[in-house]
Amino acid sequence: MKRREFIQKAALATAAIPAVASASSGKKIRLKMATSWPASMPILQSTADYFAKRVGEMSGGAMEIKIYHAGSLVPPLGVFDAVSAGQIDLYHSATYYWSGKNSAFSVFAGTPFGMVDNEMLAWMRFGGGLELWRELGAKYNVYPLLGGNTGIQMGGWFKKPVEKLADLKGLKMRIPGLGAQILSKLGVNTVMMAGGEIYLALERNVIDASEWVAPALDLSVGFHKVAKYYYTAWHEPASTAEFVFNTKSWAGLPPEYQAIIEVASQDANVRMTAESQARNAPAMRDLLKQGVEVKTFPADVMAACKKALGEVVAEESAKNPDFKKAWESYSSFLEEQKDWTKLGLGRYLETR
Amino acid sequence: MKRREFIQKAALATAAIPAVASASSGKKIRLKMATSWPASMPILQSTADYFAKRVGEMSGGAMEIKIYHAGSLVPPLGVFDAVSAGQIDLYHSATYYWSGKNSAFSVFAGTPFGMVDNEMLAWMRFGGGLELWRELGAKYNVYPLLGGNTGIQMGGWFKKPVEKLADLKGLKMRIPGLGAQILSKLGVNTVMMAGGEIYLALERNVIDASEWVAPALDLSVGFHKVAKYYYTAWHEPASTAEFVFNTKSWAGLPPEYQAIIEVASQDANVRMTAESQARNAPAMRDLLKQGVEVKTFPADVMAACKKALGEVVAEESAKNPDFKKAWESYSSFLEEQKDWTKLGLGRYLETR
The missing domain is CATH 3.40.190.10 (Periplasmic binding protein-like II)
Structure with a gap:
């Protein structure tokens, strides 16, 4: 694993940094986004499509995200390495796919007996979760953004x-x-x-x-x-999807485009939860x-x-300090949240 | 009620349409937003503040939303009339405040034994709820956007x-x-x-x-x-807050700014749910x-x-066809959703 990471980092140093660099020149920004999903897949690919569409609309067409479905440019589970190496700007995928690279990713993906979607959102946005995740991502030259939560998955x-x-x-x-x-x-x-x-x-x-x-x-x-x-x-209970940028691609974006992407990712994130709810019932x-x-x-x-x-x-x-750090933050936040979720939402569902 | 609405509509015809009109000339767009909340109020005013900040960032400063807290320009519960009459561009408030104007608003606000937040989001975004709400708003010269959901409120x-x-x-x-x-x-x-x-x-x-x-x-x-x-x-179970535009203010915005505002409102909407979760526990x-x-x-x-x-x-x-129409959509969507919510989320909360 270590050797492979070293090779990736070395590759990055010489990789062509993509179109984002043209932003400062005022030209149109074209970003390449690979996904782990086939075209027309509801809930998963539909979230990536929505995100790209919204980014285009909000930038008045100045920013264009070209989507490459699973396998059309990068293999479905090759997206992380491709973005890490700077071969493409960003990807849309599921966070638990990378637990083999670093087991800490499995914590940000959501865990057994873990947080439900609202708790996860509260941790990510108000409990330091997103910052910790980005700290981990930085070790792989990637910058993660929220990319969807499926809500409850079945056993x-x-x-x-x-x-x-x-x-x-x-x-x-x-x-x-x-x-x-x-x-x-x-x-x-x-x-x-x-x-x-x-x-x-x-x-x-x-x-x-x-x-x-x-x-x-x-x-x-x-x-x-x-x-x-x-x-x-x-x-x-609340599996995380993600939009993940190459760190240089991200840093090359002007601040207003970073804001557009971050807000679009947060909207896309909750839209996946809503679409899951609407379709699952x-x-x-x-x-x-x-x-x-x-x-x-x-x-x-x-x-x-x-x-x-x-x-x-x-x-x-014991094996992985990244896992330990992520787990401690996640589990202590969950410990604080779960009684309220049971008393508020849980009792309501019993009452209704 | 009818007479008052007539007067409002007459007033609107002559009201000065605010700064949005300057958009087409390429100048900075300044919007006036009144809220029903005091300054520094978490969950409610914090959502309005976040929205205005994000809109400013995403537009690179080209769009500026000036916030007027409760009572500083318009009385807290006078915001609907002020926006309806075109005196200000938009407001941030809670939807159930207007059930006295039209009882159908109480349905979009969330009802007793009604939908929880994810069901509400699914209805709004995938079940026709938002379209119906805007159809109702159009009768009052207003264009509603999602402005937050508190999640579970207590009895x-x-x-x-x-x-x-x-x-x-x-x-x-x-x-x-x-x-x-x-x-x-x-x-x-x-x-x-x-x-x-x-x-x-x-x-x-x-x-x-x-x-x-x-x-x-x-x-x-x-x-x-x-x-x-x-x-x-x-x-x-899932009370709705709202960003509500005067219809002419909304129509006067260029499409990219409408997109920025709509996406920002959807991000702010879920941020309120996350902030509620984080603080309530x-x-x-x-x-x-x-x-x-x-x-x-x-x-x-x-x-x-x-x-x-x-x-x-x-x-x-029997009294109000708007209520009947809204209720039929809301209650049939809820009927379809609630068994899944209980089986998925409800059973999980019991298992955890």
């Missing part, structure tokens, strides 16, 4: 119900990130595979279970045709009509997962 | 606990809007008074109970010193430490309130 699709802790033993499940680290400790064989491969793997019993996103995107893949049990949320009704059974993991499973999270956090904190 | 402060429905009979409570109409049907003497008067009225037993906002703003007033019981939310901890008892209204009280809401809605719908 995943299972072919057989999980009635007790022992049912997890030997289960083969596709799940990434901290959720996977937790389930591994409980005997699950966790695997990673790209989104497009999951359906067939479930159908052919290569895996027994998989998480994906939430009702709208899950319905469009058709998981309900190959797995009947749909579990409620625990491991991704009717999709869930549709899934229920098609016979999907919604279940919540039993208390002993959740208790074991919480205990395992504590172990994972202790291990990562 | 209010009570000197004695409400243990059963009969305890409401004869209770004197300060509460506005649809919440007041509901409680009136259950025998509560509802009264309205400005924020600054509530504390003394409670202290001197002029009233037995009052709602205000949520922990952060409630703590700063000090209600916990004169009423011990703090009830959880039911009547204001520690304030609630503080209140609990000071001996406040948090209670939830008993099931029979909530059932009676839901029944009364049905009656209020039927009455208003």
Whole structure:
């Protein structure tokens, strides 16, 4: 990992710094943005499209963001390296994809049993979260901005119900990130595979279970045709998407364009939450009509997962000071927030 | 009401249309914005301040919004009329203040047992809510934009606990809007008074109970010193604030400035939710430490309130076609959303 980073940094020093540099000359600013999503994908690519459109409108056409969908210029998961090396100006992707580079990214992505969207926003904007994230990004020559929050993601699709802790033993499940680290400790064989491969793997019993996103995107893949049990949320309560600039591209922008981009990113961020809400609700009704059974993991499973999270956090904190620092900020903010969320929003949902 | 509106419209025809008109000449655009809040008020005035600052930054200083705090140019609740008549360009205020002008505004403000913030955002941005609101605004020569959502507000402060429905009979409570109409049907003497008067009225037993906002703003007033019981939310789950332009002021802005203002308003909108979340959580901890008892209204009280809401809605719908139209859109969207919110977010909060 270290060697690779060194090579990236060396590459950056000689990389052509892109069109932003022309800003100071008063010419049109053209930015290249790669995304990790296919064209026309709701919630994810739609957020990137909206952002680019708004930036164009607000600058009266003076700033133009050209979008490169997954694979059209950079591989879907190659966007971080391409921006870090200054080959393109920015990308739109999901933060947890980079936890292999530095486990601290998984904290900014949202964690199991962690903050819900409003808590995450409060941490990012009023609790120092965004500053910490940018401090981490600076080590990789990138400058992150909020790029969307999906809100609640579901616990995943299972072919057989999980009635007790022992049912997890030997289960083969596709799940990434901290959720996977937790389930591994409980005997699950966790695997990673790209989104497009999951359906067939479930159908052919290569895996027994998989998480994906939430009702709208899950319905469009058709998981309900190959797995009947749909579990409620625990491991991704508020997953973060991001617009991430190369630091030199960012620094080269005049202040009014930086302001336009930052405000547009914050608008796009909440628009993703709104679009998720708007699309998930009717999709869930549709899934229920098609016979999907919604279940919540039993208390002993959740208790074991919480205990395992504590172990994972202790291990990562010992290995990685960046993780430790991010986790301490995140978890102490959550500790302060969660009683109010339960008393305010939680009680209201019970009352309504 | 009708006569007054006629006079306003007549006045508008001759009112000087403000500085926006200078935009086409390429000069600096100066906009006058009145607010309903005192200077330095967190959550409410801070949102207006943030919006004005961001608009200035994004336009590179070409657009300047001058803020007039409550009473400094226009009375706090006179902002709607002043903007409607074209005396100033825009205001920042809360939507439920105008339900006396047209009861349909109370729907866009958020209703008892109604949508939570993400549902409201989904309705506004993806469910036709904002378009309907602007259709209503056009009747008053105003163009509304999102201006903040407080998220969950609390049910209010009570000197004695409400243990059963009969305890409401004869209770004197300060509460506005649809919440007041509901409680009136259950025998509560509802009264309205400005924020600054509530504390003394409670202290001197002029009233037995009052709602205000949520922990952060409630703590700063000090209600916990004169009423011990703090009830959880039911009547204001997601109260809307608004930036509202005079329609001619809005139409006079070049498209890039309209885009800057719209995106800034959407960023400011969610920033208020984040600021509320960030401030309410520690304030609630503080209140609990000071001996406040948090209670939830008993099931029979909530059932009676839901029944009364049905009656209020039927009455208003019969009287006011604007209300009927807004309610039908709002309530059918909520009906589609609420099961997902409970299954996704609600179950997660129970699991966490």
